[in-house]
Amino acid sequence: MSEPDLLVVGGGPAGMSAAIAASRRGLRCTIVDEGFDLGGQIYRPPTSPLRAPEPHPRGEGLRNEVRALADRIEVRKGSAVWGIFEGLRVAVGVEDRTELFKPRAVLLATGAYEFVPPFPGWTLPGVMTPGAAQILVKTMGVAPGKRVVVAGTGPFLLVVACQLLNAGVKVVAVLEASRRAPWLALPFHGFRSPGLLLDGLGYLAKLAFAGVPVRYGRMVVSAAGDESVRSVTHAPVDRDWFPDRSKSEAEEADTLCVGYGFVPRAELAQMAGCALEMRPDVGGWVPARDRDLRTTVPGIFAAGDGSGVAGALVAELEGRLAGIAAAVSLGALDRAEFNRVRRPIDRQLARLIPMRRALDRISAIQPGLSSLVDDRTTVCRCEEVAWSEVRDSIRAGSSTYPTVKVSTRVGMGACQGRFCWPSVARLVAGELKCPLADVGQGSARPPLRPITLGALATSPREG
Ligand SMILES: Cc1cc2nc3c(=O)[nH]c(=O)nc-3n(C[C@H](O)[C@H](O)[C@H](O)COP(=O)(O)OP(=O)(O)OC[C@H]3O[C@@H](n4cnc5c(N)ncnc54)[C@H](O)[C@@H]3O)c2cc1C
Known part of the structure; x- marks a missing residue:
C-alpha cells in the first residue's frame, strides 16, 4: 500500500499546480491520472509530435516543474481511480491490477466533461x-x-x-x-x-x-x-x-x-460522501467547499473544473491554493504564513471570476435545448434507450433521475451515465417543469471506471 502525504487525483492544471505547491512545502505527493501524460484537457501533449501542433507552453512549464520535483512528486500515468472509501483509502486501477493508496489527504482535481x-x-x-x-x-x-x-x-x-x-x-x-x-x-x-x-x-x-x-x-x-x-x-x-x-x-x-459547455466530474466526491450542491451556473452538481477548498469530508480537498467549471487559469490558481491548504492541514505550514501566501492568489482569482461568471450567464443552458428530442431519439447510447421510454416512465410516475434510471436502464451501461445523465436529468426537469436540483443524480458506486476482473480480483484486502 502506498502512503503519500497528498494524493492528487487528476494531472490537469489544478492537479499539477497543487502537487507543485504542496511538495514545495515539504509534502510527499502522488499524482494519479488516467491519461497517457500529465496536462489534463487543455494541456494534453501530442502523441504524434511530428504531425501535431506544438504543445501549449504553459502545460510544458507545469510538466517541467513537476519533473524538477521528482524526488517529492511521484506521477502515476495511465492509472484510473475507481473507488474511494472510508478512511481515505483510494483504489487505483493500473492495467490488470489494483493498487490501494492510504494518503493523509486527497485532492480531487478531476476536471469536467462536455455536455x-x-x-x-x-x-x-x-x-x-x-x-x-x-x-x-x-x-x-x-x-x-x-x-x-x-x-x-x-x-x-x-x-x-x-x-x-x-x-x-x-x-x-x-x-x-x-x-x-x-x-x-x-x-x-x-x-x-x-x-x-x-x-x-x-x-x-x-x-x-x-x-x-x-x-x-x-x-x-x-x-x-x-x-x-x-x-x-x-x-x-x-x-x-x-x-x-x-x-x-x-x-x-x-x-x-x-x-x-461542460459538466463537473464530481462522482469521486459523491462516492467519498462529500456534500454536493447543485450549481447550474458552474455546470451542475459540485462538492461544497470552504474558503480553503476543503470539502465536507475531513482530509478531502477539491479544486479546478471538477468543483465548478471556471477554466484553466482558475483551475491552476485553485490547485495552488488547495496544495498549500493541504500543507497547512498536515502541519507543514502555519496559518499565518498561509494567510500571507494566499493573498496574491485570492487577488488573481477575484480578477478572473467576473469575466468567467459573465460568460456562464451568456452561455447558460435554456429550457428549449430539451425540446430537440423526438420519440425515437436515443437518449442513452450505451443501453439504447429512446426518449419515448423515458417520457413514458415519467408519465407513469418517475419524478427523479434515479427512478427513471431504474425503470428504463438509462445510465446503466459502460459509461455509467457520464454521457447521458446530465441531459436526461434536464429532460426530466423539463417534462416535470421542476428545478434541476429536484431531479437528483445517479449514485456513484465502485468501480467508477471500467476495470478488468483481474484488477478487481487483485484488490488488496486490509486486516
Ligand atoms: C475536452 C476538453 C477540451 C478543452 N479544451 C480547452 C481549450 O482548448 N482551451 C481552454 O481554454 N480550455 C479548454 N478546456 C477547458 C479546460 O481544459 C479546463 O478548464 C481545465 O483543463 C481545467 O483544469 P482541471 O485541472 O480542473 O481539469 P482537467 O484539465 O480536465 O484535468 C483533470 C484530469 O483528471 C483526470 N481524471 C479524472 N478522473 C479521474 C480518475 N477517476 N482517475 C484518474 N484520473 C482522472 C483526467 O484524466 C484529467 O487529466 C477543455 C475542456 C475539455 C473537457
Whole structure:
C-alpha cells in the first residue's frame, strides 16, 4: 500500500499546480491520472509530435516543474481511480491490477466533461464533441473531417473552430445558441481580464478572415445521413432556445462538432460522501467547499473544473491554493504564513471570476435545448434507450433521475451515465417543469471506471 502525504487525483492544471505547491512545502505527493501524460484537457501533449501542433507552453512549464520535483512528486500515468472509501483509502486501477493508496489527504482535481444534448441524428458517425475534434487535431494532427459545422454554446466553440482551420479543415459555420448582444457587453465585465478578451477577439478575427460565418441565436436541430453525417439542419431560437423550425436551413457537412459547455466530474466526491450542491451556473452538481477548498469530508480537498467549471487559469490558481491548504492541514505550514501566501492568489482569482461568471450567464443552458428530442431519439447510447421510454416512465410516475434510471436502464451501461445523465436529468426537469436540483443524480458506486476482473480480483484486502 502506498502512503503519500497528498494524493492528487487528476494531472490537469489544478492537479499539477497543487502537487507543485504542496511538495514545495515539504509534502510527499502522488499524482494519479488516467491519461497517457500529465496536462489534463487543455494541456494534453501530442502523441504524434511530428504531425501535431506544438504543445501549449504553459502545460510544458507545469510538466517541467513537476519533473524538477521528482524526488517529492511521484506521477502515476495511465492509472484510473475507481473507488474511494472510508478512511481515505483510494483504489487505483493500473492495467490488470489494483493498487490501494492510504494518503493523509486527497485532492480531487478531476476536471469536467462536455455536455451534449440528444437530438435527431446525434448518434451518427461524424457527430462528435468539439473536445473530441480538438483531441484528434491536438494530439495526433488528424483532421476529423473535410467540411465541419461547429455548434453549441460558449467560447470553446471559437477555440476549436480556429484549431480546425489551422489543421486545414473547411469550417462551414459556427452556430452559437445564445444571442449576440450579451457577447458585445463582455468588455464591461472582462476589463480586469484583458488577456481573455484579446484571446476571444483574436479567434473572431481569425474566423472572419477565413470567411467562416459565426451565427448567433441558432441551434442545430438535426443531423442526417445514411451511414454518417451528410447534412446538418439548424434553426433560429428564441430567448429560451426554442427553435423556429419554419426558418430552418441545411448545411452540407461530413462532421458536426456539437457541445453545450461542460459538466463537473464530481462522482469521486459523491462516492467519498462529500456534500454536493447543485450549481447550474458552474455546470451542475459540485462538492461544497470552504474558503480553503476543503470539502465536507475531513482530509478531502477539491479544486479546478471538477468543483465548478471556471477554466484553466482558475483551475491552476485553485490547485495552488488547495496544495498549500493541504500543507497547512498536515502541519507543514502555519496559518499565518498561509494567510500571507494566499493573498496574491485570492487577488488573481477575484480578477478572473467576473469575466468567467459573465460568460456562464451568456452561455447558460435554456429550457428549449430539451425540446430537440423526438420519440425515437436515443437518449442513452450505451443501453439504447429512446426518449419515448423515458417520457413514458415519467408519465407513469418517475419524478427523479434515479427512478427513471431504474425503470428504463438509462445510465446503466459502460459509461455509467457520464454521457447521458446530465441531459436526461434536464429532460426530466423539463417534462416535470421542476428545478434541476429536484431531479437528483445517479449514485456513484465502485468501480467508477471500467476495470478488468483481474484488477478487481487483485484488490488488496486490509486486516
Ligand atoms: C475536452 C476538453 C477540451 C478543452 N479544451 C480547452 C481549450 O482548448 N482551451 C481552454 O481554454 N480550455 C479548454 N478546456 C477547458 C479546460 O481544459 C479546463 O478548464 C481545465 O483543463 C481545467 O483544469 P482541471 O485541472 O480542473 O481539469 P482537467 O484539465 O480536465 O484535468 C483533470 C484530469 O483528471 C483526470 N481524471 C479524472 N478522473 C479521474 C480518475 N477517476 N482517475 C484518474 N484520473 C482522472 C483526467 O484524466 C484529467 O487529466 C477543455 C475542456 C475539455 C473537457
